[in-house]
Amino acid sequence: MIMEFEAVIGLEIHVELNCATKLFCDCPNNPGDEPNANTCPTCLWFPGAVPRLSEEALKKAALLCLGFGAELQPVSAFDQKVYYYPDLPKGYQLSQAHLPLSRGGGIEITNEEGVTRRLRIHHIHMEEDVAKLVHEMEGRTPISLVDFNRAGAPLVEIVTEPDFRTPFEAMEFLKALRTQVRYVGSSECSMENGTMRADANISIRPKGTTELNTKVEVKNMNSIKHVGDAIAYEIKRQTESVMAGEAVTLHTRLWDPDKKITSPMRAKFEGPCVPDPVVPVIELSSEWIDEMRSRLPEMPSERAERFVKQYGLTGDEAVYLSSDPATARYFEELTKQAIQPRTAMHWLITQLIPAVRERGQELDNSNVTPERFGALLKMLGRDEINANAAREVVIYMFDGNESPEEIVKSRGFVQVSDEAALESLIDQVLSEEPAAVQDVRSGLEKAKGFLVGQVMKLSKGKANPKVVKELLEKRL
Amino acid sequence: MEFDYFFRNPDLPAIDDGPLKGLNIAIQPNIAVKGWPSDAGSRALSGYTALEDSTVIKRVKDAGAYIGGSTRMSEFGFGLNESHAGEAVKQGVADAELLLDMTGEARVAAAERGVPGYKPSYGLISRLGLTNLIPSMESCGVTSKNIQNIRNILAVIAGQDGLDFSMPDTDRPDFRKREILPAKTTIGLITEAVNMLPEKERGLFQASINSLKDSGFIIREFSLPDFHLFSLVHSIAGSVEASSCAGRYDSVRYGERAPGAKNWNEMYIKSRGAAFGSLLKCFLIQGAYFQFEQYRSFEDACRIRARLLKEMDNIYSHADFLVFPALNPTGTEETEGLSSIYKRFSFTLFANVTGQPVLCLPVASGAGLPGVQLAGPRNSDAGVLTLGEYILNRRDGGK
Numbered sequence: 085m086i087m088e089f090e091a092v093i094g095l096e097i098h099v100e101l102n103c104a105t106k107l108f109c110d111c112p113n114n115p116g117d118e119p120n121a122n123t124c125p126t127c128l129w130f131p132g133a134v135p136r137l138s139e140e141a142l143k144k145a146a147l148l149c150l151g152f153g154a155e156l157q158p159v160s161a162f163d164q165k166v167y168y169y170p171d172l173p174k175g176y177q178l179s180q181a182h183l184p185l186s187r188g189g190g191i192e193i194t195n196e197e198g199v200t201r202r203l204r205i206h207h208i209h210m211e212e213d214v215a216k217l218v219h220e221m222e223g224r225t226p227i228s229l230v231d232f233n234r235a236g237a238p239l240v241e242i243v244t245e246p247d248f249r250t251p252f253e254a255m256e257f258l259k260a261l262r263t264q265v266r267y268v269g270s271s272e273c274s275m276e277n278g279t280m281r282a283d284a285n286i287s288i289r290p291k292g293t294t295e296l297n298t299k300v301e302v303k304n305m306n307s308i309k310h311v312g313d314a315i316a317y318e319i320k321r322q323t324e325s326v327m328a329g330e331a332v333t334l335h336t337r338l339w340d341p342d343k344k345i346t347s348p349m350r351a352k353f354e355g356p357c358v359p360d361p362v363v364p365v366i367e368l369s370s371e372w373i374d375e376m377r378s379r380l381p382e383m384p385s386e387r388a389e390r391f392v393k394q395y396g397l398t399g400d401e402a403v404y405l406s407s408d409p410a411t412a413r414y415f416e417e418l419t420k421q422a423i424q425p426r427t428a429m430h431w432l433i434t435q436l437i438p439a440v441r442e443r444g445q446e447l448d449n450s451n452v453t454p455e456r457f458g459a460l461l462k463m464l465g466r467d468e469i470n471a472n473a474a475r476e477v478v479i480y481m482f483d484g485n486e487s488p489e490e491i492v493k494s495r496g497f498v499q500v501s502d503e504a505a506l507e508s509l510i511d512q513v514l515s516e517e518p519a520a521v522q523d524v525r526s527g528l529e530k531a532k533g534f535l536v537g538q539v540m541k542l543s544k545g546k547a548n549p550k551v552v553k554e555l556l557e558k559r560l
Numbered sequence: 561m562e563f564d565y566f567f568r569n570p571d572l573p574a575i576d577d578g579p580l581k582g583l584n585i586a587i588q589p590n591i592a593v594k595g596w597p598s599d600a601g602s603r604a605l606s607g608y609t610a611l612e613d614s615t616v617i618k619r620v621k622d623a624g625a626y627i628g629g630s631t632r633m634s635e636f637g638f639g640l641n642e643s644h645a646g647e648a649v650k651q652g653v654a655d656a657e658l659l660l661d662m663t664g665e666a667r668v669a670a671a672e673r674g675v676p677g678y679k680p681s682y683g684l685i686s687r688l689g690l691t692n693l694i695p696s697m698e699s700c701g702v703t704s705k706n707i708q709n710i711r712n713i714l715a716v717i718a719g720q721d722g723l724d725f726s727m728p729d730t731d732r733p734d735f736r737k738r739e740i741l742p743a744k745t746t747i748g749l750i751t752e753a754v755n756m757l758p759e760k761e762r763g764l765f766q767a768s769i770n771s772l773k774d775s776g777f778i779i780r781e782f783s784l785p786d787f788h789l790f791s792l793v794h795s796i797a798g799s800v801e802a803s804s805c806a807g808r809y810d811s812v813r814y815g816e817r818a819p820g821a822k823n824w825n826e827m828y829i830k831s832r833g834a835a836f837g838s839l840l841k842c843f844l845i846q847g848a849y850f851q852f853e854q855y856r857s858f859e860d861a862c863r864i865r866a867r868l869l870k871e872m873d874n875i876y877s878h879a880d881f882l883v884f885p886a887l888n889p890t891g892t893e894e895t896e897g898l899s900s901i902y903k904r905f906s907f908t909l910f911a912n913v914t915g916q917p918v919l920c921l922p923v924a925s926g927a928g929l930p931g932v933q934l935a936g937p938r939n940s941d942a943g944v945l946t947l948g949e950y951i952l953n954r955r956d957g958g959k
Contacts, residue, residue, distance in 0.1 A: 128813070132687075169825065173808065173813065173828070176804050360804075364725050
């Protein structure tokens with residue numbers, strides 16, 4: 085009998101909060117600046133420095149927790165995670181090991197079998213980032229440098245329950261997590277830019293059993309896809325080694341994105357965590373927590389549900405629109421201008437967003453504002469221009485701040501619906517294309533489209549295709 | 561002993577106005593003064609110069625005081641080995657001295673030199689700019705021959721600076737003199753503490769209690785069988801804090817890097833080890849041992865600490881002040897090692913564990929008396945100082 089295995093997967097996700105300052109001092113939270121530009125006695129941990137917890141970081145972390153339905157703890161505290169390495173010259177990292185900021189919470193995802201699963205979060209805690217090590221050559225001498233810009237940057241760590249069974253579930257969870265954190269505005273959550281890092285804890289067990297076996301931690305994945313690939317590789321590796329009769333040992337492995345394998349890094353660190361005697365205990369009153377909760381925006385799943393009800397969109401369309409807060413906002417701005425929801429969605433997704441991306445802009449601060457774009461869609465709705473022209477007008481709108489009406493007028497995009505003008509064009513086409521006329525009369529539908537196309541061409545794209553079609557049908 | 565500063569202020573005193581006008585204050589080099597060497601008595605920080613004034617320094621300067629210089633100190637101020645603490649005040653070179661009290665240094669240094677020494681309540685004074693070792697047990701202490709000086713300095717340095725978030729968010733405490741009515745004031749003593757004294761000293765201590773009784777104070781005895789645990793809790797929890805705290809004194813960014821390391825990670829580890837003196841090393845290794853190997857014992861120590869705090873509070877619900885001996889005469893034979901420190905400070909450690917304010921008076925110390933500590937509940941600093949003044953005035957008036 086061949087034994088079947090299932091994977092037990094948990095994730096530890098670090099999210100860097102988009103705060104103006106670091107977690108315990110007023111230094112700018114811009115790790116990418118000139119090395120060591122953003123440092124002070126506190127984040128360098130000079131003698132006599134005193135850490136001061138940032139209120140902004142606490143609030144952004146609290147919102148993030150509430151977004152996942154987690155329970156903010158009335159009392160949480162910082163501990164010292166003791167280890168000695170040059171990226172942490174003070175010898176301990178301030179983290180909440182014993183009393184985390186929140187417990188519980190979770191995210192709903194749809195797995196590969198179409199089943200809705202709620203993947204639980206064990207707890208979320210705050211911690212400071214460590215310095216960045218740079219290894220270079222100075223001539224032939226290898227030198228090692230420490231950049232403290234990142235030291236003390238505000239992080240939260242989201243620790244899940246071992247609820248995941250497949251790489252797909254882990255990837256869906258990360259996508260949903262990213263969307264939610266962007267919604268509450270606490271972080272950009274970009275794995276590519278390092279503002280989100282995910283480590284996976286993976287173990288396997290015979291299918292149908294419930295025990296938790298020795299796990300292996302996998303690090304160094306810098307995209308959501310890599311997380312999936314690394315987990316898939318690790319499940320395969322562990323299954324093969326168990327089948328070969330080898331025991332899985334507790335350790336950490338690094339994902340190699342080029343070779344697409346994981347390789348052992350070190351024994352998993354289990355150092356002491358002692359309560360920090362300096363940073364005061366964080367006590368959150370129920371009033372404070374309520375106040376934070378009231379600041380919580382409508383979350384993506386709630387919004388998608390509302391979009392279905394309010395605008396008659398399909399579930400997929402609603403989820404797509406609400407996955408990015410800026411897109412959802414833009415869409416609603418358009419519907420406020422009495423534009424058909426479906427038209428607004430279609431033009432936003434197929435025309436505007438690709439054009440905005442192509443120009444390296446953000447929807448939020450593009451010069452094609454919802455007002456200008458809405459005006460164009462209204463002209464389309466009134467049949468003043470046709471779809472071809474509208475697509476071109478969008479491109480012109482990026483060049484300046486001319487209104488779509490002005491662009492249509494100055495560049496001659498006005499749609500010709502005047503029957504007399506169109507009749508003369510039709511006359512010309514009918515006399516020039518006798519073969520096609522014959523085809524239509526013998527029942528070849530395709531030929532009709534060709535004739536419409538010829539009229540459109542003759543009108544330089546300005547003819548109203550609907551009117552042309554009607555007139556043609558009468559004549560044939 | 562011929563007194564000389566470790567570092568003498570190169571600037572002459574300016575004539576500044578303020579509540580501390582004309583006061584010449586000595587400090588120790590673990591209290592930051594911008595531009596002054598601030599090695600905290602450790603090779604791990606040799607050559608380190610403070611970047612900014614600490615809050616205490618800023619405040620005493622603004623109040624018109626002159627910082628005469630810093631005095632020689634033990635490594636990070638722990639214990640008092642080779643320290644000159646208290647000497648400047650005793651010899652009249654300075655009017656007062658500021659020094660960190662983490663096991664009882666401000667009080668013991670003062671008592672041994674026959675001058676008053678004071679440890680304020682925990683959290684009363686900003687830690688910004690103090691090179692610390694045992695954060696939850698330390699407070700910036702003051703010694704001076706004149707308690708009015710201590711009171712004035714405290715009134716200037718205490719209270720929120722907006723930079724040390726561990727301080728309570730309250731208004732600046734009021735240190736003005738209170739009225740003391742002996743007949744309405746209960747002073748307690750803890751039997752188990754007094755019994756730790758040898759017979760002769762116990763007699764002398766008892767005599768000073770009797771003189772308090774003669775002054776009309778109500779004297780009450782309390783039993784705290786766990787008094788000896790203060791020392792144990794301090795030794796475990798204090799060493800754990802010190803072990804973490806000293807991690808940042810890495811001898812890499814200042815101090816001396818150890819030679820002969822194969823790579824930079826090894827260089828960090830070697831430098832850290834090489835810089836500390838043997839007493840401190842023992843303390844730090846003890847702390848690391850509890851962190852890495854005996855975490856449960858550390859947790860026990862924290863629990864016992866909470867219990868001791870409660871028991872102390874309970875005693876204070878029946879007494880306004882407590883009185884303790886200051887010096888342990890049995891602790892003077894051994895001079896080396898951690899155990900000698902814990903013996904020498906066995907009467908002072910309790911206040912570091914609980915954070916209560918204590919004034920140490922050299923009452924009749926000429927007669928071999930172990931000195932007297934007056935303690936009150938946390939944040940009763942003004943009352944403790946008032947009581948001390950009352951007792952000293954009465955003694956001096958009675959001469």
